[in-house]
Amino acid sequence: AQSVTQLGSHVSVSEGALVLLRCNYSSSVPPYLFWYVQYPNQGLQLLLKYTSAATLVKGINGFEAEFKKSETSFHLTKPSAHMSDAAEYFCAVSEGRGGGNKLTFGTGTQLKVEL
Amino acid sequence: DAGVIQSPRHEVTEMGQEVTLRCKPISGHNSLFWYRQTMMRGLELLIYFNNNVPIDDSGMPEDRFSAKMPNASFSTLKIQPSEPRDSAVYFCASRSLDTQYFGPGTRLTVL
Numbered sequence: 017a018q019s020v021t022q023l024g025s026h027v028s029v030s031e032g033a034l035v036l037l038r039c040n041y042s043s044s045v046p047p048y049l050f051w052y053v054q055y056p057n058q059g060l061q062l063l064l065k066y067t068s069a070a071t072l073v074k075g076i077n078g079f080e081a082e083f084k085k086s087e088t089s090f091h092l093t094k095p096s097a098h099m100s101d102a103a104e105y106f107c108a109v110s111e112g113r114g115g116g117n118k119l120t121f122g123t124g125t126q127l128k129v130e131l
Numbered sequence: 132d133a134g135v136i137q138s139p140r141h142e143v144t145e146m147g148q149e150v151t152l153r154c155k156p157i158s159g160h161n162s163l164f165w166y167r168q169t170m171m172r173g174l175e176l177l178i179y180f181n182n183n184v185p186i187d188d189s190g191m192p193e194d195r196f197s198a199k200m201p202n203a204s205f206s207t208l209k210i211q212p213s214e215p216r217d218s219a220v221y222f223c224a225s226r227s228l229d230t231q232y233f234g235p236g237t238r239l240t241v242l
Binding site for chain 2: 048050052057058059060061062065067106110118119120121122123124
């Protein structure tokens with residue numbers, strides 16, 4: 017069975033500060049990992065994904081994440097926060113194509129960006 | 132590309148009524164997923180289809196829920212009869228290769 021744990025349901029940063037959103041996963045097979053962003057009253061938008069290629073993955077809007085197998089982590093970072101980054105962020109895991117790409121989501125982290 | 136299309140965007144109904152949610156996946160995507168999002172339970176996978184065939188419906192909460200995919204470009208999720216605890220945002224997603232693309236969701240309120 018696969019699972020995702022997102023530490024911190026709410027994270028607050030100042031504009032221009034580093035953003036770090038934490039995600040740890042559990043999977044019985046090599047995982048595929050995803051970060052999605054959800055703005056208010058909208059659907060989920062893919063930020064980036066790891067599918068067993070490069071361990072450092074770059075996504076849209078300046079976000080990136082690093083797959084660390086030894087730590088079973090896939091933390092999301094952005095060097096400098098912008099007001100427009102305020103949203104809810106979801107980490108998700110699937111057990112690769114063999115798992116039918118069923119996604120298991122974390123509980124989400126609400127990011128607040130302050131002036 | 133128009134993305135995944137869902138209708139209606141908002142639905143308000145009374146307990147006991149039938150509700151039908153609709154989804155048009157992105158053309159060429161051969162997998163379709165229905166999710167439900169609530170504050171209490173987060174994002175839950177209800178059912179998914181590959182090539183119009185239901186593969187896993189273990190997330191469907193009970194017999195009041197049913198889903199169909201009569202062709203590659205259309206799917207429905209039906210709740211009959213609806214109950215207040217069904218109030219949630221329902222998302223449809225379609226998949227290409229390894230990635231699921233989500234629609235804007237239908238916000239369902241059952242009074």
